[in-house]
Amino acid sequence: MSALNELYAGICACRKCEIFRTRTRAVPGEGPENAEIMFIGEAPGWHEDQQGRPFVGSAGQFLDALLKSIGLSRQQVYITNVIKTRPPDNRDPLPQEIANCRPWLDRQLEIIKPKMIVTLGRFSLGQFMPGSAISKIHGTAVKKDGVLYFPMYHPAAALHQGSLRGVIQSDMLKIPGLLAGLRKETEVAPVGQKEETQQLKLL
Ligand code: URA
Numbered sequence: 712m713s714a715l716n717e718l719y720a721g722i723c724a725c726r727k728c729e730i731f732r733t734r735t736r737a738v739p740g741e742g743p744e745n746a747e748i749m750f751i752g753e754a755p756g757w758h759e760d761q762q763g764r765p766f767v768g769s770a771g772q773f774l775d776a777l778l779k780s781i782g783l784s785r786q787q788v789y790i791t792n793v794i795k796t797r798p799p800d801n802r803d804p805l806p807q808e809i810a811n812c813r814p815w816l817d818r819q820l821e822i823i824k825p826k827m828i829v830t831l832g833r834f835s836l837g838q839f840m841p842g843s844a845i846s847k848i849h850g851t852a853v854k855k856d857g858v859l860y861f862p863m864y865h866p867a868a869a870l871h872q873g874s875l876r877g878v879i880q881s882d883m884l885k886i887p888g889l890l891a892g893l894r895k896e897t898e899v900a901p902v903g904q905k906e907e908t909q910q911l912k913l914l
Pocket of ligand 1: 752753754755756759764765766767768770771792867
């Protein structure tokens with residue numbers, strides 16, 4: 712079994728939080744194991760709980776359109792959530808649920824090793840930059856421990872607050888340039904260049 716499939720089996724069997732009783736399916740996440748970029752949302756909603764897949768409801772449709780706007784498809788990126796089980800009535804995740812689920816997210820990060828993490832919404836931002844206000848930091852990339860973090864508003868925010876739609880769209884448009892910069896950093900210099908420039912530059 713691949714490391715990711717082993718992880719998914721663990722998540723689907725997890726009963727650490729009481730909300731396992733009300734879920735239809737756990738929603739571990741999806742995408743290629745070698746994805747360069749990982750999108751991390753908040754928690755599964757009704758549609759995600761039904762299908763066992765992240766971002767398949769209306770927020771997911773907007774996320775798909777945002778990805779398309781930068782020439783990416785869902786198959787090229789990894790998508791998951793801070794917590795892997797739907798909170799009843801779509802309430803906010805509880806601090807204890809987030810803490811219980813954190814080791815699953817950590818293992819996902821360990822396996823995929825994304826170059827770039829896009830946090831979607833304040834709960835996801837809180838996992839990586841506690842204390843930062845999304846209204847201030849959205850659309851600003853921050854490099855930490857070799858990973859580029861890029862905070863964005865949650866796509867669902869645009870569905871409730873139309874004025875955020877354009878903000879989310881323009882933040883998304885910054886991603887290709889940031890990714891291109893990261894790829895350049897890991898490029899191996901062409902054969903024939905001086906030895907000191909041939910070293911693989913790690914992030
Ligand atoms: N909102 C999220 O945060 N995650 C999903 O998977 C769907 C909606």
